[in-house]
Amino acid sequence: MNTQEFYINGQWVAPNSAATMDVINPSTEEVCATIAIGDQADTDAAVAAAKAAFPAWSQTDKADRVALLQKFRDIYVSRAEDMAQAISTEMGAPQQLARVQQIGAGTWHIDGFLKAFDGFEFEKMHTPTEATLLEPIGVCALITPWNWPMNQIILKVIPAIATGCTVVLKPSEVSPLSGILFAEFMHEAGFPAGVFNLVNGDGPGVGSQLSCHPDVDMVSFTGSSRAGIAISKAAADTLKRVSLELGGKGANIIFADADEDAVNRGAARCFRNSGQSCNAPTRMLVERSRYDEAVIQAAATAEATRVGPASEEGEHIGPVVSEAQFTKIQDLIEIGKKEARLVAGGTGRPDGLNRGYFVRPTVFADVNNDMEIARTEIFGPVLSIIPFDTEEEAVALANDTVYGLTNYVQSSDDAKRMRVGRQLRSGMVETNGKGFAQGSPFGGYKQSGNGREGGAFGLHEFLEVKALSGFVAE
Numbered sequence: 001m002n003t004q005e006f007y008i009n010g011q012w013v014a015p016n017s018a019a020t021m022d023v024i025n026p027s028t029e030e031v032c033a034t035i036a037i038g039d040q041a042d043t044d045a046a047v048a049a050a051k052a053a054f055p056a057w058s059q060t061d062k063a064d065r066v067a068l069l070q071k072f073r074d075i076y077v078s079r080a081e082d083m084a085q086a087i088s089t090e091m092g093a094p095q096q097l098a099r100v101q102q103i104g105a106g107t108w109h110i111d112g113f114l115k116a117f118d119g120f121e122f123e124k125m126h127t128p129t130e131a132t133l134l135e136p137i138g139v140c141a142l143i144t145p146w147n148w149p150m151n152q153i154i155l156k157v158i159p160a161i162a163t164g165c166t167v168v169l170k171p172s173e174v175s176p177l178s179g180i181l182f183a184e185f186m187h188e189a190g191f192p193a194g195v196f197n198l199v200n201g202d203g204p205g206v207g208s209q210l211s212c213h214p215d216v217d218m219v220s221f222t223g224s225s226r227a228g229i230a231i232s233k234a235a236a237d238t239l240k241r242v243s244l245e246l247g248g249k250g251a252n253i254i255f256a257d258a259d260e261d262a263v264n265r266g267a268a269r270c271f272r273n274s275g276q277s278c279n280a281p282t283r284m285l286v287e288r289s290r291y292d293e294a295v296i297q298a299a300a301t302a303e304a305t306r307v308g309p310a311s312e313e314g315e316h317i318g319p320v321v322s323e324a325q326f327t328k329i330q331d332l333i334e335i336g337k338k339e340a341r342l343v344a345g346g347t348g349r350p351d352g353l354n355r356g357y358f359v360r361p362t363v364f365a366d367v368n369n370d371m372e373i374a375r376t377e378i379f380g381p382v383l384s385i386i387p388f389d390t391e392e393e394a395v396a397l398a399n400d401t402v403y404g405l406t407n408y409v410q411s412s413d414d415a416k417r418m419r420v421g422r423q424l425r426s427g428m429v430e431t432n433g434k435g436f437a438q439g440s441p442f443g444g445y446k447q448s449g450n451g452r453e454g455g456a457f458g459l460h461e462f463l464e465v466k467a468l469s470g471f472v473a474e
């Protein structure tokens with residue numbers, strides 16, 4: 001794997017400076033790779049390559065773009081094991097999670113885009129003499145996080161390139177290995193030089209250079225609210241489009257008439273990927289008559305959740321990604337112990353693990369929405385349980401957060417699920433354990449961001465709309 005160079009204008013090139021950064025395996029706390037870190041000259045070279053490639057690429061036939069994307073998909077599938085190992089090493093996803101969910105999410109989104117692209121109309125007659133044209137926005141900077149690396153990279157690169165944009169990808173410096181492998185696949189697929197470019201670097205460096213670059217037309221970002229704000233400010237001077245997919249503090253409303261498995265399912269979903277998902281249901285709101293039982297069930301789920309190294313097979317959860325995240329989560333658990341009632345887990349590593357950023361699956365009961373653990377996105381395997389008495393109160397509690405990404409509703413009453421779902425201020429509502437459909441728009445309300453990724457909505461993100469009048473249809 002080429003960790004010391006960047007992929008610019010169809011080839012691997014040496015960085016401008018000698019700056020490097022170590023990549024840490026979170027299961028062992030050992031250095032697993034060292035990557036080159038870009039500077040302004042590297043960013044400028046990648047943006048220039050993308051800009052030069054845009055006129056030709058934006059005019060290519062849809063069928064030609066589909067053929068290249070299909071070729072990429074074939075390579076992604078045939079090299080899935082290499083990709084799974086890269087993700088597992090860099091961010092700590094255990095083998096099964098890496099192979100099935102982390103890799104599978106990528107394939108699933110590629111297929112969703114290909115389906116949406118097939119029937120996607122780029123030109124429509126609005127009146128007999130005016131056409132509405134959807135055209136690629138131009139050069140796109142794609143800045144991605146470490147928690148679902150291929151999911152995020154594919155949700156950005158594939159629709160951008162499918163619609164005729166050219167891109168510069170900056171993966172998270174915490175999990176850059178999967179991004180480098182992704183660039184190798186793009187090269188092998190044979191995209192024309194400059195269509196796809198990759199520069200590694202950190203947020204203050206390459207990230208902010210891309211955000212304020214005059215030749216970048218759009219930034220698509222997934223990650224923290226802090227970085228989302230910094231990117232929006234940096235992008236303001238050039239008025240480029242900024243698409244944001246930020247954090248969440250999802251509520252999982254469990255009514256008394258919910259199915260028996262609702263609490264276990266909700267807790268397990270909160271702990272999935274070691275709690276490092278922006279759409280994790282981290283606030284479990286339980287109707288009073290089921291509350292005591294729910295606390296016992298959630299605690300039992302936490303205790304039954306095995307934690308172990310990413311290199312091991314099995315259904316356990318792995319470490320959290322970094323020392324910084326580990327420390328932040330420990331601090332929040334400590335705060336939670338003062339604010340609420342700890343019923344499972346707690347601070348410190350799980351028994352038998354004395355190295356690696358492993359966190360104990362933790363459950364707090366008797367939480368209220370004013371507590372810090374109910375307001376802050378912890379991004380670790382930490383669940384807060386909050387009781388409620390009425391449907392109105394449940395909706396109010398769920399909506400009482402700056403975030404609005406995914407909320408969840410569990411009830412055997414179809415009308416109630418739909419009624420509550422309509423009142424929740426979030427981009428997504430999942431009910432009764434039924435997941436998100438392929439091609440559905442993924443994105444948030446409020447401070448969870450403004451973008452929509454996946455399927456036809458995800459293609460729209462990268463398009464400008466033009467009204468062309470005096471049109472003579474051919």
Ligand SMILES: NC(=O)c1ccc[n+]([C@@H]2O[C@H](COP(=O)([O-])OP(=O)(O)OC[C@H]3O[C@@H](n4cnc5c(N)ncnc54)[C@H](O)[C@@H]3O)[C@@H](O)[C@H]2O)c1
Nearest residue numbers: 144145171172202203207208223224227230246247278379
């Ligand atoms: N919503 C999500 O999917 C998601 C994903 C990862 C992290 N997070 C949140 O972010 C918190 C911290 O994680 P993190 O530090 O890795 O996330 P982050 O937002 O700092 O990093 C994500 C990406 O943004 C880049 N970046 C950071 N600062 C930037 C800047 N000023 N300009 C341009 N790019 C910048 C990073 O290099 C990385 O590629 C987590 O605790 C979690 O709450 C959310």
